[in-house]
Structures are given as structure tokens and as C-alpha cells.
Amino acid sequence: MAGRTLLDKLWDSHVVTEDDSGVALLYIDRHLVHEVTSPQAFEGLRLAGRAVRRPELTFAVPDHNVPTTDRSEGIRDPISAHQVAALDRNCEEFGVTELKMDDPRQGIVHVIGPEQGIVLPGMTVVCGDSHTSTHGAFGCLAFGIGTSEVEHVLATQTLPQRKPQSMRVTVDGRLPPGVTAKDIILAVIGRIGTAGGTGYAIEFAGEAIADLSIEGRMTICNMAIEAGARAGMVAVDDKTVDYFSGRPFAPTGAAWEAAEAAWRELVSDADAAFDRELVITADELVPEVTWGTSPEMTVPVTARVPDPADEPDPVKRANMEKALEYMGLQPGTPMREIALDRVFIGSCTNARIEDLRAAAAVVKGRRVAEGVDAMVVPGSGTVKRQAEAEGLDRVFTEAGFEWREPGCSMCLAMNEDRLEPGERCASTSNRNFEGRQGRGGRTHLVSPSMAAAAAIAGHFEDIREVTGGG
Amino acid sequence: MTVEPFTRHTGLVAPLDRANVDTDAIIPKQFLKSIERTGFGENLFDEWRYLDEGAPGRDNSARPENPDFVLNQPRYRGATILLTRENFGCGSSREHAPWALADYGFRTIIAPSFADIFANNAAKNGILTVTLDAETVDRLFQQVADRPGYRLTVDLEDQTVTTPDGEVIPFEVDSHKRHMLLNGLDEIGLTLERESDISAFETGHRKRWPWVFEAQG
Ligand code: SF4
Numbered sequence: 310m311a312g313r314t315l316l317d318k319l320w321d322s323h324v325v326t327e328d329d330s331g332v333a334l335l336y337i338d339r340h341l342v343h344e345v346t347s348p349q350a351f352e353g354l355r356l357a358g359r360a361v362r363r364p365e366l367t368f369a370v371p372d373h374n375v376p377t378t379d380r381s382e383g384i385r386d387p388i389s390a391h392q393v394a395a396l397d398r399n400c401e402e403f404g405v406t407e408l409k410m411d412d413p414r415q416g417i418v419h420v421i422g423p424e425q426g427i428v429l430p431g432m433t434v435v436c437g438d439s440h441t442s443t444h445g446a447f448g449c450l451a452f453g454i455g456t457s458e459v460e461h462v463l464a465t466q467t468l469p470q471r472k473p474q475s476m477r478v479t480v481d482g483r484l485p486p487g488v489t490a491k492d493i494i495l496a497v498i499g500r501i502g503t504a505g506g507t508g509y510a511i512e513f514a515g516e517a518i519a520d521l522s523i524e525g526r527m528t529i530c531n532m533a534i535e536a537g538a539r540a541g542m543v544a545v546d547d548k549t550v551d552y553f554s555g556r557p558f559a560p561t562g563a564a565w566e567a568a569e570a571a572w573r574e575l576v577s578d579a580d581a582a583f584d585r586e587l588v589i590t591a592d593e594l595v596p597e598v599t600w601g602t603s604p605e606m607t608v609p610v611t612a613r614v615p616d617p618a619d620e621p622d623p624v625k626r627a628n629m630e631k632a633l634e635y636m637g638l639q640p641g642t643p644m645r646e647i648a649l650d651r652v653f654i655g656s657c658t659n660a661r662i663e664d665l666r667a668a669a670a671v672v673k674g675r676r677v678a679e680g681v682d683a684m685v686v687p688g689s690g691t692v693k694r695q696a697e698a699e700g701l702d703r704v705f706t707e708a709g710f711e712w713r714e715p716g717c718s719m720c721l722a723m724n725e726d727r728l729e730p731g732e733r734c735a736s737t738s739n740r741n742f743e744g745r746q747g748r749g750g751r752t753h754l755v756s757p758s759m760a761a762a763a764a765i766a767g768h769f770e771d772i773r774e775v776t777g778g779g
Numbered sequence: 780m781t782v783e784p785f786t787r788h789t790g791l792v793a794p795l796d797r798a799n800v801d802t803d804a805i806i807p808k809q810f811l812k813s814i815e816r817t818g819f820g821e822n823l824f825d826e827w828r829y830l831d832e833g834a835p836g837r838d839n840s841a842r843p844e845n846p847d848f849v850l851n852q853p854r855y856r857g858a859t860i861l862l863t864r865e866n867f868g869c870g871s872s873r874e875h876a877p878w879a880l881a882d883y884g885f886r887t888i889i890a891p892s893f894a895d896i897f898a899n900n901a902a903k904n905g906i907l908t909v910t911l912d913a914e915t916v917d918r919l920f921q922q923v924a925d926r927p928g929y930r931l932t933v934d935l936e937d938q939t940v941t942t943p944d945g946e947v948i949p950f951e952v953d954s955h956k957r958h959m960l961l962n963g964l965d966e967i968g969l970t971l972e973r974e975s976d977i978s979a980f981e982t983g984h985r986k987r988w989p990w991v992f993e994a995q996g
Contacts, residue, residue, distance in 0.1 A: 322987075325980040326973060332955045334973065336980055338991045346873060348814035357967070365992065374812065388812040388835055395814050427994060439872040439896060455874035455900035457966075465970045467977055469955070503799055504866040504892055537869065539895050560990040568990045603799050624864060624913075628798050721871075723808045742803045742870060744826050 312578025315544050316475045316510045319450040319575070323433045325467055335470045338432035340462050342369035342405065343418050344396040345723070346437030350460035351399040362466045364404040368427050371396050371410050372417045373723045377686050377713035380410060389724065403463070416689020416715040419443040419531065419657040423523075424691055426556025430545050430572040435462055440657050440739065442533045445542035446526035447549045448575040450510070452540045473539045474584040476509040477577075480517035482591040487773035489667070490525035491659060491737070491756035493517065493589075494532040495597035499607040501587065506538030509585065512577060513543050517591035523552040524663045531658045532739050535604040544576035596772050598644050599741045599754040601632035606741070608644060610759065610771045616640035635743055636751050637731065645769050647753070651734040652677075652764035653746070654710075654757055655686030656720035659737035664688075664757040665696045668737075669704040671761035671775060677709035678767030684711040684726070686718040710764070722747045735763040782905040784963030788886045789932040790859030793850055794923045800863060801870035802897065806879040810835055819875055820882030824850065854927045860887045862919055867908075868897025877904040887933045889940070891916050902956045905963070907935055909950050935961055 313321075325334040340363075347369070354361070361367060374389035384390035393410060400407035408414050414421060419440055422428035434444045434451035437459040444451035454468065462468055478497055498505075511533050518526065526543045533541025550569055553559050560568050595609040606629075608615065617629035617640065633640065638647070654660065654668050665687065677683045685705050687693035693715055696702055702712045719726040720738040728734055728750025737760050738745075741752040755763065762770040810822045812835055821839040826832075828850060830843040844851045850858070861880070867890040868876060877900045880888070886906060891913040893901075898908045911919075922942065923929045932941040935957060940948045959966060970977075985992050 323984075326976045328955075330954045334970065334976070336977070336984060345811050349816045349874075352814070352816075359967070359971075365994065392812050392814060429990065431988070432991065437872060437874075439870065453872040453896055455872055455877075455896060455903065457874060457900065457903035461967050461970065464967050465977065466981075467970060469966065469970065471953070471955070503869055504894070507866070507892060507895060537866065537894060558994045560993065564990050564993065568988070571988060603801075624798055627796075631797070721803075721808050723811065740801075740803070740870060742801045744807060745803050748807070748826055748832050 311582055312580035314475050314577045314581040314583060315448065315512055315542055315575055316450065316473070317581070319431065319433065320472055323450070332469050332471055334467045335433060336467055337435050337462050338366060339422070339428050339434045340367045341418050341422055341434065341436035341441070342367060342459070343373055343436070343438060344371045344392045345373045346456050347399065347459055348392065348395045349456050350437070350463055351403065353460040354403070354463055359464045361403040361405060361463045366466065367405045367463065369396060369400050369405050369407040370415055370418050370421060373717045373721065375410050375716040376724050377716050377718045377726055380714060386725070413690045416687070416692065417657045417660065417717055420661060420688035420692065423447065423527070424556070424689055426553055426559035429553060429559060429568065430549055431575050435468065439534045440531050442538065442541045443527050443531040443657060445530040445533070445540050447523055447552065448542065448545040448572065450540060450542065453534065473510040474508055476506065476511045476538070476585040476587065477583040478511055478513050479515035479586070479588045480513065480591050481515050481588060482517060483520060484517050484591045484594060487596055487758070487776060488594045489756040489758065490521055490528040492594055492597045494529045495599065495604065495607045495754065496594055497589065498532065498536045498604045499597070501536055503535060503603050503605045504537045506533060506536035509538050510540040510542060511536065511538045513541060518543055519546065522663060523548055524661045527661070528658055532604065535739055545572045596756065596759050598759065598769055600636065600638060600644065601629065602635055602741055602743050603632070604739070604741060604754060606632055607754070610644050610769055612644055614638045614640050614642045614644065645771065648733070648768045649681055649735050649763055650732040651728060652681060652683035652760050653686070653719045653734055653736040653738065654684070654760050655688070655718050656738035657688065658739040659757045660686060660688030660692065662692050662695050664737065665692065665701050668757040668761040669701040671758050671772070672708045672710070672765065673704050675708055675765045677764045681764055681767050683709065683764040684713055684719070686713045687715045689715045719746050721745060735760045735769065782903065782963050785886065785905055785907050785935050785960040787932065787934045787936065788859065789930055790886065791855065791857055792860045792862050792923050792929050792931050793855040793858035794920050795849055795861055795863040796920060798864035799866045799869055802868060802873050802876040803870055805868070805876040806873065807833070809833065811873060811875050816878055817882060819879035820884070823879040823883045824848070857884070859884050860889065860931055860933065861885050862916065862923060863888065863890045864916070865891040865913065867893050868901070869894040872896045872900070874900045874904070877901040877906050881906055889916065889919065902960055905960065907933060907960060909933060909940060911940070911948060911950055915948060
């Protein structure tokens with residue numbers, strides 16, 4: 310028998326039944342819930358007189374709408390307040406554990422899941438949120454779902470699913486200094502396109518991935534959805550096991566030992582075959598900056614804004630022209646000369662402790678450039694306290710950054726944090742779509758250290774030069 | 780929730796000539812604060828459709844429309860079929876996107892490819908996503924531009940799209956999705972009928988991986 314992929318193993322261990330057409334009923338181990346995509350699902354249950362089948366496998370947190378400034382007075386925006394209150398009410402009524410807005414552990418759903426050990430290796434994980442792919446970083450099958458599916462999982466703890474195809478992206482060799490997980494995933498998306506992964510679960514493998522921390526792997530899997538993939542995943546190794554040891558919700562004692570033994574199996578067999586393979590050489594990778602309105606519109610920081618005239622495909626050319634017009638950029642402009650108004654360090658892509666450490670290392674002892682408005686929004690309350698214990702908050706505030714409360718914030722601008730029309734922002738988030746960070750706002754996606762360097766310089770800089778290659 | 784069954788639909792076609800139309804563009808985030816399932820149609824493509832910034836609860840009839848946006852052109856008013864380019868619906872998993880499209884009146888979207896989560900969400904709301912190859916889509920764009928009042932017939936039973944000239948274009952569709960759409964089935968109800976299978980699986984799973992069920996912080 311041919312070897313099995315990690316996807317095969319995760320899939321096979323969660324199929325309840327499968328019908329003749331190949332649609333499986335998949336058992337869901339963890340259902341994460343936030344305030345934006347759940348109210349209609351709870352309402353659906355209520356209308357049908359249904360209960361939540363496994364409330365103990367369901368965990369909720371408000372993150373998209375919450376203010377990142379002082380919260381002692383609650384949420385000012387009445388519509389946001391209403392939505393968060395609806396989550397509180399629904400969780401109470403249906404018996405779901407919720408980490409409320411004033412809980413010290415509150416934060417972005419994809420940050421707190423693994424941080425608390427609520428999500429553990431080997432689990433099937435869903436959430437009404439496309440970046441659920443993040444949790445694949447430690448050997449989970451994790452994917453985003455719509456609200457009808459949220460209702461389905463609440464009611465049945467299962468989901469009818471067709472198995473995705475498998476793709477392996479191998480990143481061979483070692484990453485050069487200054488090049489991060491964010492740059493790997495931007496390069497992958499640049500190469501295969503935002504639809505390149507459609508229908509696939511992508512397993513990231515190779516030496517450069519093994520070298521990454523679990524947090525770095527989360528950054529990569531987080532953005533697998535930006536390549537169109539259903540899920541991103543990385544095999545379990547020592548780092549995975551170490552990461553979860555001692556997490557608040559993780560098993561202990563004999564249960565831990567049994568769990569660890571099971572998790573260790575969660576690797577693709579050496580002779581497993583993938584439906585598609587892509588190999589990338591790490592030492593060719595460089596710090597990336599997006600120039601357009603789709604994550605695939607990315608170039609090395611050393612490059613120039615591309616010229617649509619060089620694009621032979623008319624549909625692509627028209628898209629490039631639209632993107633440049635929206636972004637207010639001229640073809641041929643060196644990326645390093647693009648001046649910025651705002652810098653945002655945050656989001657479920659890059660707001661964990663290592664991200665903040667990387668940014669702080671660049672910022673330390675320097676000042677944010679004149680005219681640039683920069684902010685750091687930690688991914689969770691736990692990250693925030695850890696950063697404060699390490700003095701990172703002072704590094705940021707002394708440099709002129711704002712230091713905020715945790716949440717999604719300006720990743721999607723559903724709260725008060727947003728760009729004004731025409732404002733240009735270096736952002737560590739995951740989407741540079743039109744209007745994503747505020748109507749008319751212009752987003753350039755970068756790694757945390759690149760964002761920090763841009764804040765100091767007032768324009769993009771090559772982090773390899775700023776830190777002397779470190 | 781049961782959806783309206785989809786069998787056959789004839790309607791006016793509106794061309795949205797863009798690739799990678801994302802769900803943020805389909806329904807901007809400020810409208811996601813609603814806890815209802817309805818009422819999103821007026822804010823479909825809000826940032827392209829209106830010249831000012833929309834806010835939830837605002838009277839949209841008084842807002843200045845962008846005359847250049849395709850859905851605002853008189854010839855495309857009342858369209859129920861959207862013709863567009865590759866990777867439609869990419870980005871966020873928000874089901875508010877198909878809610879807005881359905882509420883506006885769209886029953887079918889034709890494109891060379893769709894983002895996975897979007898296509899799933901659309902089907903749950905009675906919207907059929909028809910995938911045709913890029914050349915065919917290109918040809919349809921041509922025909923729509925050339926002929927005001929251009930209508931297509933989409934037949935899910937036969938899996939065909941028929942043009943005004945009588946050209947019949949076959950399309951593939953996932954058999955499960957087709958079955959659910961044709962019959963307007965309540966998927967949750969169907970799954971609940973398999974309660975004994977779910978319970979049996981759960982018992983075994985709990986034995987194998989007890990820690991899944993023992994999360995305590
Ligand atoms: S941080 Fe951004 S991408 Fe992540 S869950 Fe929040 S809104 Fe979505």
C-alpha cells in the first residue's frame with residue numbers, strides 16, 4: 310500500500326460515514342466561534358428548536374468588532390456592541406464557553422485557540438472565518454466555513470465534505486537572514502496565484518519549514534487561504550509537541566502521554582504521493598512587499614512597481630491597471646521609494662509574541678518617521694502581557710507607536726481603527742483588497758520586521774540592510 | 780434552513796468584468812455587523828455602486844450612485860445572472876456575500892472559477908455557481924456587450940446553459956451540490972437523521988483520543 314499523507318491520516322480518522330458520491334460526514338473536534346459569522350447560525354438553531362450538540366467542543370470569543378482602546382466603558386459603536394452582546398447571549402443560552410471581551414485571555418480567535426491549548430494537534434477545526442487555516446500549522450485539518458455550515462456544526466458536530474486534493478509545497482534549504490515566514494508565503498502566493506491552491510489542502514514541508522517556529526508556521530498556514538487553498542498544514546515534530554506542553558487547556562499526565570504518542574504519527578509517510586508538488590529554494594527568497602490589491606501582486610522590496618504593459622494576458626493586464634489606479638502607484642517606481650502614512654502591526658497573521666519581538670528589535674532606540682502614524686495591536690491579552698513583561702511595549706511607545714488592546718483591529722477595520730481614503734499603510738495583515746483597511750485605503754502587506762523598518766524610515770526599506778543582514 | 784429549490788432559471792445577464800472579486804468587495808465589512816440574514820442586497824458591491832460611503836441602517840435610496848458601475852446601467856437593471864471572471868468570491872468566508880447577491884436578485888453566477896468557501900456558501904443559499912472555461916466566458920462577455928437585453932437559460936437538471944441563439948453549453952457540477960439545490964434540502968435535517976452513526980463514531984473517537992473531549996482550562 311502506498312504511504313499516506315498527513316491529510317489522509319487526518320481525514321481518515323474523522324470520517325463518520327461516506328456516501329456513494331464521495332461526500333463524507335466529517336467529525337469536528339473544535340468549533341471556534343466569533344461574533345460576526347455566528348448570530349444567524351444561533352438564530353437558525355433557535356428557529357428550528359435545535360440545541361448545540363457538543364457545547365464542550367465549541368469555544369467563542371469576540372474579536373472582529375472590539376475596540377482596541379480603553380474598554381472599560383464597553384463598545385461605543387452601538388451596532389458593534391449589539392453584535393458582541395448577541396454573542397454573549399447566544400453562548401449563555403446554548404452553553405458554549407466564551408472568552409468574553411473583558412477576559413484577560415481574549416484575543417483574535419486564531420491566536421487564542423493554540424495559545425490556550427483549546428486547539429491541539431490532530432484535530433479537525435472549523436470556524437466561520439477563512440483564516441482558520443492557521444491551525445494547520447501544528448498538524449490539524451482546519452478550514453473556514455460559512456454561517457450555514459456554522460449552524461450545521463453547532464447542530465451536528467459534523468460537516469458534509471468532499472476530501473480536498475493534496476499539494477505539497479517544499480521549501481528546501483535555509484532562509485537567508487531577514488527573510489521570514491511571511492515572505493515565504495507571499496512568494497508562494499505570488500508564484501501560484503490567489504486561485505492556485507483552489508481545491509487543495511497544502512502541506513508545507515522542507516528544511517526551511519522545519520526550521521520555523523510554530524508561530525512562523527502559523528503565519529504560513531494562515532495565508533494558505535490567500536492562495537485559494539482550503540487548508541494549510543505542517544507535520545507534527547518536536548517543536549509542535551513542545552509548543553503545546555503546559556498550555557492551559559492541554560492534557561496532562563497520562564493523557565498527555567497518550568496524546569503525544571498519537572500526535573507523533575501525524576506526518577506524511579515518506580512514500581506518500583501528492584496530487585501536486587511545488588518546490589521552492591529558500592536561499593532565493595527575499596523580503597516581499599505587495600504593490601496591488603491582491604496578495605498575489607507581490608514583489609521583492611528591491612524591485613519596482615511592475616508595468617502592466619509587460620503583461621501579455623489582457624484580463625491580467627486590466628486587473629493590474631485597476632490595481633495601480635486604486636493604489637495610486639506609477640509603474641517603475643522603486644518599492645523602496647513608496648512613502649507611507651500608516652503602519653499596522655497586528656492581525657492573526659503576525660501579532661504573536663515572536664512577531665512583536667521581531668518588530669521591536671528593529672524599532673529599539675529609533676523613532677517613527679515624521680508624519681507616520683504607527684500602531685501595534687497584540688493578537689491576544691496573553692501576548693500583550695508577555696510583551697509588557699519583556700518591555701516591548703515601552704520600546705514601541707518610546708519610538709512613537711501606539712500600543713493597543715487585542716483584536717482584529719485594522720486588519721479589516723470593523724472597529725474604529727481604519728485608514729482614511731488615500732492613506733497608504735504598511736501592514737502585517739493578510740489582505741490588501743480594495744477597502745479592506747478602510748474605504749479608499751491602500752494596503753501593502755509585509756512582515757513585522759519590514760513593517761517596523763518602514764515605520765522608522767517613512768517608506769519601505771530592505772530589512773537586510775537595516776539590520777545589517779540580521 | 781431549507782432553501783428555494785433551483786431547477787431552471789432564465790434571466791438577464793450582467794457582466795462584471797473583473798477577476799478575483801473578493802467578498803470584501805461584494806459586501807463591505809461595516810454591513811457584517813447585522814445579526815440578520817436579510818437586507819444585504821442594497822449594499823451589494825457598495826463601494827463600487829455608490830459614490831459615498833455606506834453605513835448600516837442608512838437610507839440607500841438617497842445615496843449618489845456611481846453611473847459607471849455596471850449594475851447601475853439601465854440595460855442591466857433587474858439582472859439575475861452575473862457573468863464574471865476567475866476566482867470570484869475569494870477572501871473571507873462571510874456568508875453575507877451570497878446573502879447580498881441573493882437579496883439583490885442573483886440566482887446564478889457564471890465564471891471560469893470560484894473560491895471554494897464562496898461556492899459552498901452560495902449553494903446553501905440557492906445560488907448556482909456555474910463554472911465554464913475562460914474562453915467560453917470570454918465569448919459570453921462579447922455577446923452580452925453586443926446585445927442589450929441578453930438573457931441566458933441555466934438548467935441544473937440538464938447541466939446546461941442556453942444562449943439566445945440556441946447554443947447549448949454543458950457544465951459540470953458537484954453531484955452533492957446539485958442534489959441539494961435541485962431539491963432545496965435542509966442539510967442539517969438530513970445529517971441529524973444519521974444521529975446513530977455520529978454517536979457510534981463519537982464513542983470510538985472518545986476512546987481513541989479522549990483528550991479531544993476533555994478540554995478544561
Ligand atoms: S485578524 Fe483579520 S484575518 Fe484574522 S480573524 Fe481577524 S479580521 Fe480575520
